[in-house]
Every structure is written in structure tokens, then in C-alpha cells.
Amino acid sequence: MNIQCRQYTEVIAILCLTGFNSTSFGLENDNDTGVITYGSISYEHGYEMAQSANLNADSYRLNINVGKTAQFHAGLTADKITTRPSLGTMTLYESVGSDTLVLPDDWVNVGRVENIDPADLNAVKINTERKRIAGDVTLMSGSGWQVSLNMGRDKKEGLKKAGAAFATNTNEIVKNVKAVILPEPVDHVTDRSNLIFDYQKEKYQLQASLHVSRFNNNNDSLSWENLFLTGADVGVMSLEPDNTFYQASLVGSYKLSDATKMTASLSSGIMKQDQPYLPYSSSDELNGQLPQDSLDGEVLVNSIGLKVSSRFSEKLRLNAKYQFKERDNNTPQNTYNPVLLDYSSYGLYTNRPYSYKKHNFDLGANYQLNSALDFDLDYEHDDVKRWRSEVTEATEDMLTGRVNFNINPNWNVALSTGHGQRVGSNYVPFSDPVTTTNPLLRKFDVADRLQHRYGVSVNYLPSDNLIIAGSMNLLQDEYPDTNIGLHENDNLDTSLDVNYQINEKINLHGFINRSKSQMSQAGSDAYPEPSIDPNWYVDIKDRFYSLGLGLEMLSVMPNLDMGIDYTHSRSRGRTIINDLTTGTSIVSEYPDLITNYKGLQLYGRYRFSPNLMGRLALVREKYDSSDWAYDDLDANSLTSLLLLGEESQRYSNTFVAFTIHYTF
Amino acid sequence: MRERVIKQFSLFSILFFVSLGLYAQAKDEAFDFELEVLTKDDCRLCHSGQAVAYFSSLHGQSENAVHENPIKQCETCHGEFYAHIKSRGESLDGVVSFANKNGTFLERNQRCMNCHEDSRRMHWQGSMHETSSMDCSSCHKIHGKDAVLARNEESKVCFSCHQKIRADLHKPSSHPSGEVMSCRDCHNSHGSTGDKLLRHFDVNLVCYECHANLRGPFLWEHPPASDNCLTCHEAHGSSHYSMLKRRAPFLCQQCHQNEVGSRHVRRVMDLDALAEVGEGRFIAAGSCMNCHSKVHGSNHPSGVGLSR
Numbered sequence: 001m002n003i004q005c006r007q008y009t010e011v012i013a014i015l016c017l018t019g020f021n022s023t024s025f026g027l028e029n030d031n032d033t034g035v036i037t038y039g040s041i042s043y044e045h046g047y048e049m050a051q052s053a054n055l056n057a058d059s060y061r062l063n064i065n066v067g068k069t070a071q072f073h074a075g076l077t078a079d080k081i082t083t084r085p086s087l088g089t090m091t092l093y094e095s096v097g098s099d100t101l102v103l104p105d106d107w108v109n110v111g112r113v114e115n116i117d118p119a120d121l122n123a124v125k126i127n128t129e130r131k132r133i134a135g136d137v138t139l140m141s142g143s144g145w146q147v148s149l150n151m152g153r154d155k156k157e158g159l160k161k162a163g164a165a166f167a168t169n170t171n172e173i174v175k176n177v178k179a180v181i182l183p184e185p186v187d188h189v190t191d192r193s194n195l196i197f198d199y200q201k202e203k204y205q206l207q208a209s210l211h212v213s214r215f216n217n218n219n220d221s222l223s224w225e226n227l228f229l230t231g232a233d234v235g236v237m238s239l240e241p242d243n244t245f246y247q248a249s250l251v252g253s254y255k256l257s258d259a260t261k262m263t264a265s266l267s268s269g270i271m272k273q274d275q276p277y278l279p280y281s282s283s284d285e286l287n288g289q290l291p292q293d294s295l296d297g298e299v300l301v302n303s304i305g306l307k308v309s310s311r312f313s314e315k316l317r318l319n320a321k322y323q324f325k326e327r328d329n330n331t332p333q334n335t336y337n338p339v340l341l342d343y344s345s346y347g348l349y350t351n352r353p354y355s356y357k358k359h360n361f362d363l364g365a366n367y368q369l370n371s372a373l374d375f376d377l378d379y380e381h382d383d384v385k386r387w388r389s390e391v392t393e394a395t396e397d398m399l400t401g402r403v404n405f406n407i408n409p410n411w412n413v414a415l416s417t418g419h420g421q422r423v424g425s426n427y428v429p430f431s432d433p434v435t436t437t438n439p440l441l442r443k444f445d446v447a448d449r450l451q452h453r454y455g456v457s458v459n460y461l462p463s464d465n466l467i468i469a470g471s472m473n474l475l476q477d478e479y480p481d482t483n484i485g486l487h488e489n490d491n492l493d494t495s496l497d498v499n500y501q502i503n504e505k506i507n508l509h510g511f512i513n514r515s516k517s518q519m520s521q522a523g524s525d526a527y528p529e530p531s532i533d534p535n536w537y538v539d540i541k542d543r544f545y546s547l548g549l550g551l552e553m554l555s556v557m558p559n560l561d562m563g564i565d566y567t568h569s570r571s572r573g574r575t576i577i578n579d580l581t582t583g584t585s586i587v588s589e590y591p592d593l594i595t596n597y598k599g600l601q602l603y604g605r606y607r608f609s610p611n612l613m614g615r616l617a618l619v620r621e622k623y624d625s626s627d628w629a630y631d632d633l634d635a636n637s638l639t640s641l642l643l644l645g646e647e648s649q650r651y652s653n654t655f656v657a658f659t660i661h662y663t664f
Numbered sequence: 665m666r667e668r669v670i671k672q673f674s675l676f677s678i679l680f681f682v683s684l685g686l687y688a689q690a691k692d693e694a695f696d697f698e699l700e701v702l703t704k705d706d707c708r709l710c711h712s713g714q715a716v717a718y719f720s721s722l723h724g725q726s727e728n729a730v731h732e733n734p735i736k737q738c739e740t741c742h743g744e745f746y747a748h749i750k751s752r753g754e755s756l757d758g759v760v761s762f763a764n765k766n767g768t769f770l771e772r773n774q775r776c777m778n779c780h781e782d783s784r785r786m787h788w789q790g791s792m793h794e795t796s797s798m799d800c801s802s803c804h805k806i807h808g809k810d811a812v813l814a815r816n817e818e819s820k821v822c823f824s825c826h827q828k829i830r831a832d833l834h835k836p837s838s839h840p841s842g843e844v845m846s847c848r849d850c851h852n853s854h855g856s857t858g859d860k861l862l863r864h865f866d867v868n869l870v871c872y873e874c875h876a877n878l879r880g881p882f883l884w885e886h887p888p889a890s891d892n893c894l895t896c897h898e899a900h901g902s903s904h905y906s907m908l909k910r911r912a913p914f915l916c917q918q919c920h921q922n923e924v925g926s927r928h929v930r931r932v933m934d935l936d937a938l939a940e941v942g943e944g945r946f947i948a949a950g951s952c953m954n955c956h957s958k959v960h961g962s963n964h965p966s967g968v969g970l971s972r
Contacts, residue, residue: 060844079844154876161950162957165971179954181954198782205786207786215876217877236972237958237964237967237972238958238964243881245872245879252786253787265857267857271880273880273881273882275963277965279965280965280966290965295881295963297880305865307787307790308790309794321790323857327891331881338967338968339966341972342966352885352887353881354885354887354890356891366795368768368797376795388887404797438921441921445891445919485918497824513828513830513831515828515831523921523932525932527921527930536932538914542904544835544903569834573903573904581932588934588935593904597836629911629947629949629950629951633944633948637944637948638948639944640945641944641945643948
């Protein structure tokens with residue numbers, strides 16, 4: 001064996017890096033065995049991925065891989081995602097970022113939010129940053145064994161929004177609730193480990209794995225001082241509790257014959273959470289005896305899967321699948337005497353740990369009539385049993401079919417449709433004060449439902465260098481037994497893609513998508529007296545379209561590639577109310593929800609030498625939006641809710657990005 | 665005279681058959697030489713572009729060392745070439761061509777599975793992509809750079825069929841698409857134990873990998889959140905904040921029309937309410953979450969209304 005591992009070093013100098021792809025280095029053969037030693041390093045300082053309103057451009061990802069084929073692999077990944085800060089946010093509180101928010105020393109409590117002087121508010125940056133580092137090692141025996149270990153840590157820090165309320169009167173609870181939007185500290189750490197054993201032979205593969213995940217919140221609670229004249233002095237809310245998850249899985253497949261394969265899986269996991277409780281209230285006089293000091297929460301999540309897939313004949317393929325999923329919530333049930341928003345007790349409540357068992361059966365067939373025509377038919381049956389739910393048993397049947405025509409080498413058309421029905425047992429609402437609800441309500445996630453799907457796709461290749469593809473898909477959900485709640489929900493998506501290879505060096509591509517989504521629901525303001533029937537309706541219509549155009553030119557000059565990408569997306573949301581509460585129909589409409597994004601990128605890649613590559617990009621992007629939930633509202637605009645003063649998101653960026661990559 | 669004619673005929677015949685034999689031998693040698701040239705100097709005489717790209721790929725680097733005879737590299741995936749060469753490229757008999765898609769997709773895929781049917785692909789047969797008659801080469805490019813292997817290029821390959829997902833990822837509230845987050849973080853395109861080719865048998869377990877803070881279990885659960893995150897959220901992107909399917913209060917009112925609380929839950933939330941003194945808090949900013957901020961569950965003993 002004569003392994004001559006070339007020494008490799010990679011130096012990357014980055015100035016405002018963007019869009020730098022993985023590049024192999026140190027690729028080296030062992031000429032006797034075919035074993036190669038390889039390594040790669042990639043770094044992207046993210047702009048390109050940040051094409052949305054909720055992500056900032058300040059992101060990166062570093063990835064390093066080394067290995068030797070069929071012997072070992074090792075990798076290291078580090079990345080960061082930053083969310084885009086909310087615009088114009090302000091808060092009254094001091095010590096922002098800690099788990100104790102205090103009012104200014106000279107603060108005088110107010111009865112109404114309008115009485116707060118905006119000058120008393122200080123700017124606060126509401127966003128989070130997630131950093132992740134992970135490493136993995138895989139050892140391969142060469143005789144079928146493989147062992148992998150990967151471990152990672154996520155750290156998320158920053159601030160997010162949290163509504164916080166105080167009650168001041170139990171007779172008219174909500175009318176007298178006063179609230180404030182707080183900057184909630186985020187300081188989360190999640191550690192993950194996976195240990196995986198693989199064994200494979202010609203006829204079978206086995207995989208056994210152990211997974212451990214631990215979540216740690218460095219802030220157990222958040223306390224805040226009451227800025228209002230009424231209510232408790234201080235409120236305390238719990239933040240997401242520390243928790244752990246352990247899971248063991250065993251998966252295997254076996255070839256019964258050349259045509260038939262069987263796959264089986266078994267998985268068992270346990271989620272645990274036992275963080276000490278906070279007291280019922282921040283007011284000692286309201287605190288009673290807790291039934292236990294912590295939840296001792298425990299949920300088992302188990303799964304069994306079995307699949308047989310057979311190429312029954314040259315023309316017919318059959319698949320049969322069964323899967324069992326279980327969420328077995330063993331959390332102790334106890335009766336609590338909660339305090340309503342730090343004001344007074346409002347009755348005894350027993351927690352309702354949610355569990356389910358789900359069985360899924362799936363039979364599918366594909367028949368190839370000839371080279372031009374093939375059919376798919378699939379039948380799926382779900383059987384669900386739930387505990388502590390309004391609908392404890394349900395079944396759902398779904399039949400789908402697809403026809404695929406290869407009309408000629410230039411034309412392909414596929415048509416598909418599916419129809420399903422979900423039927424549940426009697427809908428039995430809970431009866432405690434918090435959840436006593438209109439008897440005509442059917443929660444859409446458990447309600448009886450009819451579902452229809454239709455799809456058509458067309459691919460046309462008029463020449464070797466031109467591809468045109470279009471598709472249209474419609475999904476309709478109907479809830480026939482629902483009087484109060486969601487009545488129907490339709491989604492229609494249409495797209496057209498074109499790719500034109502003008503010559504060996506120039507490629508032109510583009511796409512356009514259009515999505516229409518609409519739903520209607522009903523409510524009853526009159527419940528429980530004088531009527532339980534619907535007396536208001538809401539129709540929501542969301543429209544979205546996106547358009548992309550790109551031109552890439554290779555070797556414009558020796559070693560120089562250039563390109564341009566343009567993206568435009570726009571959404572519009574309409575909310576139409578039909579109010580019958582007065583006996584006559586009054587139709588009104590919210591202002592449209594609007595978002596508008598435009599992005600243009602010009603880039604060039606230049607290979608100075610086999611070892612040195614540079615990339616230069618000029619980027620311009622613009623985003624604006626209009627949202628009635630924020631527009632025209634100052635922090636102190638509402639009587640009983642102190643807002644953050646947030647504005648609809650908008651931004652405009654222009655920057656130059658430069659990348660240089662060197663290998664030696 | 666007769667003997668002379670016989671001798672001349674015999675000599676002619678001998679010369680004819682010898683010439684014929686020599687010609688045949690020469691022709692065979694010429695063909696063998698041609699074949700030899702092809703086998704030794706490989707398929708790149710006709711397929712130079714593919715060959716150059718192949719030798720720059722991981723496959724090419726590896727196979728080059730394994731097989732002394734380069735044609736064996738091509739035969740590993742493309743089958744027997746004799747008829748193809750003998751017909752000077754006109755016949756594809758015995759050849760598995762991924763570009764021309766001769767034979768069945770099963771035959772083509774089996775060429776890949778001969779080496780790659782390991783635990784990562786044990787669910788391939790009968791998976792959503794396999795039952796859609798997809799080739800491995802539908803996504804993978806063997807000759808040259810395989811874009812689907814690069815995180816920031818992978819999604820572009822997926823979008824060529826999944827245009828709706830591309831549209832969703834362009835929406836204002838969406839998961840990032842590119843190097844930092846890629847399709848493979850949630851899906852295994854070669855098959856899995858879960859729906860939608862998810863990496864776990866349950867969608868919530870996929871979400872909890874990054875959102876472990878929402879895993880609980882909580883004292884006061886919000887059952888739809890414990891059951892399926894996709895009850896309220898879109899997986900890829902939405903026009904509404906937090907990737908919600910609809911925005912509050914309307915999304916919440918699809919399930920909550922409670923008696924408690926001075927009818928605030930079940931009231932008609934028209935725009936007048938926003939301007940109404942004391943009522944705007946039900947609609948502005950986070951709407952219901954202005955008070956019920958622990959919407960995924962609360963571990964506070966007084967958090968039964970998800971407000972603590």
C-alpha cells in the first residue's frame with residue numbers, strides 16, 4: 001500500500017463573505033485499493049439564505065470534513081442564525097435581559113396606558129441568535145460494521161416577546177385585565193448525542209441507535225413589576241422548563257427475494273420534565289399547598305413500523321405498510337387550585353395529560369401499462385384513539401390515484417386525485433369553567449372532515465436546451481358537521497418553470513408561483529344565551545406570488561463566470577367579517593395584510609489559479625409590509641395593554657460581498 | 665493443357681483463400697485493434713465530456729484506482745458495451761443509459777443500489793420517491809459535481825419538482841433555505857419510517873430537534889401542540905408571523921368559543937374592536953397571545969389558561 005497523502009492546507013480570507021460553496025481539497029488515491037483520503041471545508045457568511053422577513057443576513061455556517069473512504073469520516077459544523085430585530089420596539093422596564101424586570105425607580109403606577117409618557121420608554125432590540133456546533137465521527141470496519149457518534153450543542157440567546165397580564169376583578173375578569181408585552185430573556189442550551197450502529201450484508205441491513213437530547217433553560221421564570229394601579233405588585237411566569245429525551249431505535253430490512261423487500265422498525269423514547277414548580281402566585285396570601293413540588297412529567301413515545309414492498313411483476317409493484325405510533329403520557333394527574341392572574345383563586349382544576357395511539361395502514365400499487373402510461377393507486381386507513389380529548393376515537397380513509405402519460409419524449413402529463421373522509425366518535429366538550437364551550441363547536445383538528453385533492457403537472461421539452469414545467473394542485477378540506485369553528489379551507493398552488501440553455505455557457509431560468517388560500521369559519525357571540533347558533537362569520541383569503549429570474553454565464557472571460565438573479569414575492573391577506581350579532585348583516589373588512597420583497601444579485605466568480613478563487617457579489621434587496629396588528633399603534637395607544645410599539649417590518653439593503661478562497 | 669488449367673486454378677484458389685484469410689485476419693485484427701484502442705483508451709473517444717467530468721468526481725477518483733482497465737469503470741454502471749462499440753455507437757443493447765433512460769427505472773436504480781443499498785437507503789424500495797418511478801439520476805449527477813450533495817445546492821434540486829415548497833420558503837415567515845438549513849435536516853429523500861419522508865416517525869420529534877424548549881411535557885398542555893405542530897403551523901413558510909396557518913385571533917377562534925371570560929373569546933373580532941377602548945388588546949400585536957403567551961403549554965401551577 002502506498003498512500004501518499006498530500007499535505008493540504010486551506011486558507012480562506014473572507015471579507016463580507018457570501019455564497020461560498022463546499023470545495024474538496026486533499027483528494028488523494030491509494031492506487032492499490034481505491035481508498036481515497038478526502039477533506040473539505042466550506043464557509044458561508046449568510047446572505048443568500050436570508051430571504052425572509054424574520055431572518056437577518058448576519059448568519060454563517062462553517063463545515064469541515066475529513067475522511068478515508070470505507071474507513072472513517074469526521075466532521076465539524078458551526079453555524080449561526082440571527083432573527084431580524086422587530087422594528088421600533090420599546091419597553092418601560094429596566095434590567096432587560098435578566099429574569100427580573102423592574103420599573104424605573106421614579107415610576108408612578110398608572111390606571112390607563114394612555115397616561116404613560118412615551119418618553120419613559122427605552123428602545124429594546126427584540127431578536128434571537130442561535131449558534132450551533134456539532135461534530136461527528138464514523139468508523140467503518142470494511143466487513144459490514146459501522147459505528148457513528150455525533151454530538152452537538154445549540155445555544156439560543158436574545159429576547160422574544162411575551163404577553164403578561166394581571167387580573168383586578170373576578171366578576172368581570174377579562175374586562176379588568178391589564179397587560180404588558182415584555183421582553184422575555186432567551187438563554188437556551190440544547191445538547192444532543194446520537195450513537196448509531198450499522199451492520200449490513202447483501203440481503204439485510206440493521207441499524208441500532210441511541211439518541212439523547214437535553215434542554216436547559218438558564219432562566220426558570222420571569223418576574224415583572226406591575227405598572228398599573230390595580231393588581232398584584234409583581235407577576236411571575238414560568239419559562240420553558242428543562243427537559244430530557246432519550247430514544248432507542250432498531251431498524252432492519254431484509255430482501256425476501258430479488259423483487260421483495262421487508263422493512264421493520266421499532267422505536268421507544270421517553271420525554272421527562274421535573275422542574276420545581278413556582279408558587280401559585282407572587283402574593284404569599286394567595287398561595288396554597290401544591291399537590292406536589294414538581295410535575296414529574298413523563299411521556300413515552302413509541303413506534304412500530306412494518307413495510308413490505310414487492311416488484312410483483314415487470315409491470316406491477318405493490319407496497320403494504322403498517323405503522324403504530326403512541327404517545328403515552330404518564331404524567332401524574334393532580335388537582336390544583338390556581339390563582340387567576342395573581343388576583344384570586346378561580347376553582348379547582350385537574351391537569352389532563354394528553355395521550356394517543358395511532359394505527360396507519362397503507363396499501364399502494366403501481367402498474368406500468370407500457371412505456372407511455374402508468375398508474376398509481378393508494379389506499380390509506382388511520383385509526384386513532386385519544387385520551388383526554390373531545391373526540392376519543394376516529395378513523396380516516398383516503399384513496400388517491402395518479403395517471404402518468406409519457407406522450408412522447410417531449411411531453412409528460414400527470415393527473416392525480418385523492419379523496420378522504422375522517423369520522424370521529426361523539427364530540428364531548430370538556431365542562432370545566434375555562435374550557436366550557438359552545439356545544440356546536442367542533443375543533444378542526446379532531447372534527448369530522450372530507451378532504452379532496454386534485455393535481456396536474458406538465459413537462460414539455462420542445463428541444464434539448466429548453467425545459468418548460470407547470471403544475472397546479474388543489475387541496476380542499478370540508479368540515480360538514482361543524483356549525484361553530486372552521487367550515488372549509490382551500491389551497492390552490494400554481495407554478496411555471498422555464499429553463500433555457502442558450503448555449504454551453506449561458507443559462508437562463510425563471511419561475512413563477514401563485515398560491516391562493518382561503519377559509520371560512522363561524523362563531524357565536526350569543527352563546528350561551530339567547531342562542532348557540534352562529535351569528536358571525538369570517539372569510540380569510542391569502543394570496544401569494546413569487547417570481548424568480550436568473551441568468552448565468554460561464555467563462556465570460558477565461559476563468560470568469562458571471563450571473564444575475566432577481567426575485568420578487570408579494571403577499572396579500574384579506575379578512576372579511578360578516579357580523580350578524582345585531583340581527584342584520586354588517587360586512588366589514590380589515591385592511592389588507594401586505595408584504596413585498598424584491599432582491600437583485602449580481603455576482604462573478606474568478607479563478608485566479610487552480611488554487612485561488614474569488615467571488616464578488618453586489619446585492620440589493622428591499623422589503624416592506626403592512627400589518628393592521630401593528631400599524632398606527634403606538635406603545636401607549638391601547639387602554640389596558642402596553643405594547644412594544646412595534647412597526648410593520650421593512651428593510652432595505654445594498655452591499656458588496658467579496659470572497660476569496662485559496663488552496664495549497 | 666488441362667493440367668495447366670488445374671494448376672492455375674489451384675494456384676488462384678490458394679491465392680484467393682490465402683488472400684481471403686489474410687484479409688479476414690487483417691480485418692479481425694483491425695477490429696480487435698479498434699476494440700483494443702477503445703478499451704485501453706476508454707470510452708472518452710466518443711464521450712469525452714462525460715469522461716472528463718467523471719474522473720473529477722468521487723466515483724471517478726475511486727474507481728480509477730480499482731480497475732486497471734478503464735472501461736470497467738463505465739461498465740460498472742452502464743453495463744456491457746460490446747454491441748454498442750461494434751455498432752459504432754448505434755446500438756444501446758446491453759447498455760444502461762441514464763441520460764437516454766433505456767430499460768426500466770428499476771434496472772437503472774439497481775445499478776446504484778448494487779453498491780449503495782446500505783442502512784441510509786434501506787427504506788428506498790416502496791418509498792414515496794421510488795413509487796413515483798424516480799431514478800437516482802433524477803436528483804444525482806454522477807459525472808461531475810453532484811449538486812444535491814452540497815447543502816446550499818440541495819434545495820434547488822428538490823424545487824425542480826416541489827415548486828410549492830419553494831414558494832412557501834419565499835414567504836415572509838419561513839424556515840431558512842440554503843447552507844444553514846437544508847431539506848435534509850428534516851427529510852430523508854431516500855425513505856424513512858415517517859410520513860413525508862421525515863427523518864423521524866413523528867413530525868413533532870423532528871421539530872423538537874431544534875425547538876426542544878417546546879417539548880415539555882407541560883403541566884397544562886395545549887393538546888394540538890402536543891399532538892402535531894402542523895395543526896397551527898406551516899412547515900416551510902407562511903404569510904403570517906411565526907409560520908402560523910392563519911393569524912390570531914381567528915386561528916384561535918376556530919377551536920375556542922368559550923363561555924368563560926365575559927365573552928371575549930367568542931366575540932366577533934371586527935376592526936371596530938381594535939379602536940374600541942379596552943378591546944383592541946384582543947386584536948393588536950400578538951392578539952390572544954398578548955395574555956395567553958404560553959400557547960405551547962405552561963408549567964406554572966396557575967398556568968391553566970396558558971397565561972403564566
